[in-house]
Amino acid sequence: MAYRLKELVEKFGGEFHGDGDCQVATVATLQLAGQGDITFLSNSAYRKFLPNTNASIVIIRNSDLPSCKGNAWVVDDPYVTYARVAQLLYGSSNTAQGVHPSAVVDSSCSVANSAMVSAQCYIGANSTIAENVYIGPGCVIEDDCSVGSDSRLVANVVVRAGTVIGERAILHPGVVLGADGFGFANDAGAWLKIPQIGAVEIGDDVEIGANTTVDRGALGNTVIEEGVKLDNQIQIAHNVHIGAHTAIVACTAIAGSTVIGKHCAIGGCVGIAGHLNIVDKVQITAMSFVINSIEKSGTYSSGIPAEENRQWRKNTVRIKKLEDYAQRLRRLEGIVNNKK
Amino acid sequence: MAYRLKELVEKFGGEFHGDGDCQVATVATLQLAGQGDITFLSNSAYRKFLPNTNASIVIIRNSDLPSCKGNAWVVDDPYVTYARVAQLLYGSSNTAQGVHPSAVVDSSCSVANSAMVSAQCYIGANSTIAENVYIGPGCVIEDDCSVGSDSRLVANVVVRAGTVIGERAILHPGVVLGADGFGFANDAGAWLKIPQIGAVEIGDDVEIGANTTVDRGALGNTVIEEGVKLDNQIQIAHNVHIGAHTAIVACTAIAGSTVIGKHCAIGGCVGIAGHLNIVDKVQITAMSFVINSIEKSGTYSSGIPAEENRQWRKNTVRIKKLEDYAQRLRRLEGIVNNKK
Amino acid sequence: MAYRLKELVEKFGGEFHGDGDCQVATVATLQLAGQGDITFLSNSAYRKFLPNTNASIVIIRNSDLPSCKGNAWVVDDPYVTYARVAQLLYGSSNTAQGVHPSAVVDSSCSVANSAMVSAQCYIGANSTIAENVYIGPGCVIEDDCSVGSDSRLVANVVVRAGTVIGERAILHPGVVLGADGFGFANDAGAWLKIPQIGAVEIGDDVEIGANTTVDRGALGNTVIEEGVKLDNQIQIAHNVHIGAHTAIVACTAIAGSTVIGKHCAIGGCVGIAGHLNIVDKVQITAMSFVINSIEKSGTYSSGIPAEENRQWRKNTVRIKKLEDYAQRLRRLEGIVNNKK
DSSP states (O other), rough: OOOEEEHHHHOOOOOOEEEEEEEEEEOTTTTTTTTTHHHHHHHGGGGGGGGOOOOSEEEEEEEGGGGOOOOEEEEOHHHHHHHHHHHHHHOOOOOEEETTTTTTEEEOOOETTTOEOTTTOOOOTOOOOOTEEEEEETTTTOOOOOEETEEEEEESEETTTOEOOOOEEOOTTTTTEEEOOEEEEEETEEEEEEOOOEEEEEOOOOEOOOOOEEHHHHHHOOOTOOOOOOOTOEEETTTOOOOOEEETTTTOOOOTTTTTTTOOEEOOOOOTTTTTOOOTEEEEEHHHHOOOOOOEEEEOOOOOOOOOHHHHHHHHHHHTTTTHHHHHHHHHHHHHHHHH | OEEEEEHHHHHOEEEEETTOEEEEEEEOOTTOOOTTEEEEOSSSGGGGSSSTOOEEEEEEOOGGGGGOEEEEEOOOOOOHHHHHHHHHHOOOOOOOEEEEEEEOOOOOEETTTOOEEOOTEOOOOOOOOEETTTEEETOEOTTEEEEETOOOOOOOEOOOOOOOEEETTEEEEEEEEOOOOEEEEEEEEEEEEEEEEEEEEEOOTEEEETOOEEEEOSSSSSOOOOOOOTTTTTTTTTTOOOOOOOOTTTOEEEEOOOOTTOOOOEEEEEEEEOOOOOOEEEETTTEEESSOBBBBBBEEEEEBBEEEEHHHHHHHHHTTTTTHHHHHHHHHHHHHHHOO | EEEEEEHHHHOOOOESSSSTTTTEEEETTTTOOOEEEEEESEEEEEEETTOOOSSSSEEGGGGGGGOSSSSSEEEEEEHHHHHHHHHHHHHOOOOOOOEOTEEEEEETTTEEEEEOOTTEEOOOTTTTEETTEEOOOTOOEOOEEEETTOEEEEEOOOETTTOOOOOOOOTTTTOEEEOOOOOEEEETTTEEEOOOOOOOOOOTTEETTTTTTEEEESSSSSOOOOEEEEEOOEEEEETOEEEETTTEOOOOOOTTOOOTTTTOOEEETTTOOOOOOTTTTTEOOOTTOOSBBBOEEEEEEOOOOOEEEEHHHHHHHHHHHHHHHHHHHHHHHHHHHHHH
């Protein structure tokens, strides 16, 4: 479906310069956009492409208006406005409803009429699927779960017993919610399993990336608050609590019982130890290793950037000698200071 | 089902103080426990909650008895006793049997009468499913596999051809056993696949976490011995051998042909290179990178704790200058020592 | 099927020493091989097993011929020749064809007669499955995908809408292609989803390991060129482009829009930041963290090898003091140099 520039401005705010009747139906990058495309300029690295773009409409900041030869839509935050337009143009058009004949749904479940349960799914006893939910092919939902309205489980998602999922959640393929946490008592060398009897709670507007795992609580629940965004292949251990609107990039792992605040931004491949407390608005850069609670908002890091292997091998040797260097430095200071 | 304190003591040992007829049916934490709950005190960080707990029974060490106002069950290791009680109260109650009509099971398979094969499963030719096995929804078991009695494949587990799984194993959702190892010969720039013709052997009482992968051997088998516990999203490459009762935390990766001893404890996000030998009772802390064999039991580490980004950026620069510092230090020592 | 030594030499080149009529049907290691096995010596660490091997044929370099008592097949690169022979002996013998009755395939799909669609699969509208493709149990292929001839999707693979897969590709269990990239605009603290409207392109002869995820592009496609080999549990973010014949070991993560050249070799557990450019023939060792573009072919590293925890704890403290040491060193130099 196509929209006119003036319609878009009316819907989402800002002001336009140029032809308000210009129509767009698709999005593209500044470089590749052509007739009928809307695009945006947010990251200054792409500013060089603005003068020559062939897009029908460009969403820009006011300061970029002089360089824009075509139809411009001026807003405060072009990326946010682009997100809204792209959602309008590419919003999920899924209107399928009903339970596919190959799906196996326990007769005790409540599945809303507007929901879709796709082929090859299994839904256990006493689970509730709300209005407009989409359960994609191959998903497994065990007993006593609930999936809030407008949520999407894309494909091959596993939701174990007792999990509660809010509204408008998106769970990408291979997500596992509610698997047993890693809890064992050591009994004379052998490991005795601690039954994991808590559950998982997923808030509204949570998105969880492909193959990410969120374990059920040991006692009490693992909680992902509303608006949290988890990328692919993240591991959330038992009894972790993630505050609202925190975003975590791929392959990060959070150990058991750690509490993470609201509006945090955690990079990829980060490891966070268990039983820590991280306050609101903390940023942790990629590949960091967090072993202490963080009590002050700010940015934290420990990843070491790669360099040429020849140089790096020397450095790793020298890191091992650091204590020796420190002692020799102190000794030298003693000698030199005595002579002063 | 509820149990009396004196019944539990008779079953699992220790001694009780208070009302031996007191009944419990559920577990809870010291803080949240109420009437009918049994709880435990093992980690001293929670000792402060002991005097005011409302639990019907608390499992404690003898030294904590003076602070316990209610019914106490005194044992040597409260966590181990708690594990046994929780298993008693929450043990799997799965009694379903039979093959779901939607499951596809090759006619050449042997499936015990007491086993359950759930909806949407596939089991290939000549595989054997022993007594009381539970194969959850969406599992795929290829040809020539065997699953030992009382094992559980929770959901969407994939077991490739020729895999042997022991008794009482638990495989969580998304586990993949027996995928091809990563083996290629470089033929003038292009990669030539080395057929991976070994298999995977999983011992008794092994538990494997969600989305963990264990590759089949190239030649010979990949072996996980009895009692090993693997957390989520672990990668075990071809021909790795993990000794009995070793536990490995989430997101750790072990490269090909490495042999790990018995009773090791390996933290999360660890990387272990290939073709190494790690002896029994080695502990490796989280985020470590192991590139040499470990020949002595003990604890090994290399993860660097995160600190404020501003400080960390300075340190990373200085690490790169370490060789320069070392040379300057040596030069200074030369000068100063000559003057002495 | 068994092959004679002289047949093999004729097929794959090199020359033989000993009985050209000797037959082999199976492969084994130098140590374990017996009558009817063919083996190889490539890695010098195994040279000690050559004199006593019981293999019927050993593939060796000319320089090892003096130590070989049995039938020898002399070639330039024994590992490459071994790969070819093992492929010959163990090549996929799958000859099953057709669509299993439990599979759900949209009537608008084109499935070649020689293709196999296994039990419990789902294939959406307008997808194309070419000749000799094997779609294993539990796979989900959404709308508008195409799978090139002779490709194998082993089991429980998810291929999202619009993905294009080349010929002879192998996708191991749990692979997810085309899940949404991690793209959000921050709108006053809440995250607004950026629709991910690009797709995924997988070239010919690509192999992708178990539980690896390749996200679809935000705008434009994520591209894996021909001959790329990805191990298990790798994360490829949106709009990444990986050049032909690059190999990446398990658990590595590549952030969005990074371009990696051809013939690179990237170790396991590596983290590569977004928007970088890495040229051809770069090697990155395991556990490295790449935050800058790499403009020169070579080997790059930053992983720190583990050592005894007691020693390591001292070093981490000293790393934090590096700036202090540097300043003290400079001060000392000032004093000493002034005195010279």
